[in-house]
Amino acid sequence: MSTDSNVNPPAIGMHHIAVQTHDLDASIRLYRDVLGMSVVNQWGAPERRMALLDSGNGAHIELVAPVGALPVAASDSPSPPLLHLALNTTDVRQSVERVRNAGYQITIEPKDVLLGQVHATVAFFSGPNGERIEFFQTN
Numbered sequence: 001m002s003t004d005s006n007v008n009p010p011a012i013g014m015h016h017i018a019v020q021t022h023d024l025d026a027s028i029r030l031y032r033d034v035l036g037m038s039v040v041n042q043w044g045a046p047e048r049r050m051a052l053l054d055s056g057n058g059a060h061i062e063l064v065a066p067v068g069a070l071p072v073a074a075s076d077s078p079s080p081p082l083l084h085l086a087l088n089t090t091d092v093r094q095s096v097e098r099v100r101n102a103g104y105q106i107t108i109e110p111k112d113v114l115l116g117q118v119h120a121t122v123a124f125f126s127g128p129n130g131e132r133i134e135f136f137q138t139n
Contacts, residue, residue: 017062018063021065021066022128023128024051027127027128044065047065061085083132107126
């Protein structure tokens with residue numbers, strides 16, 4: 001390899017993360033109505049519907065209805081490939097109250113943490129598919 005060649009990849013950023021759902025409509029209600037994301041596209045056959053929601057800053061969440069048997073909830077798997085989904089927010093405590101009031105279980109109440117040299121406030125809750133969702137606020 002030549003030493004003058006550019007070995008850096010082209011700009012890479014997060015486009016979307018896909019969450020397999022038990023109930024696509026319930027998932028859309030959480031991400032759209034409670035968390036404020038907008039649905040930018042829906043597609044698929046009746047037995048395999050999908051929706052793409054804009055989560056801000058160019059990133060998206062893709063909700064995917066299962067084919068056949070329902071997926072195993074992330075919380076039921078001994079070693080799920082996706083540990084959690086972290087959503088950036090400017091106010092963790094207000095975000096927690098919003099999802100709590102919508103009926104979702106808060107699994108870790110807001111707490112201040114030091115991650116290396118980053119001061120943050122975090123909290124976790126369970127989504128309608130067993131997915132672990134984190135609110136993350138840098139302080």
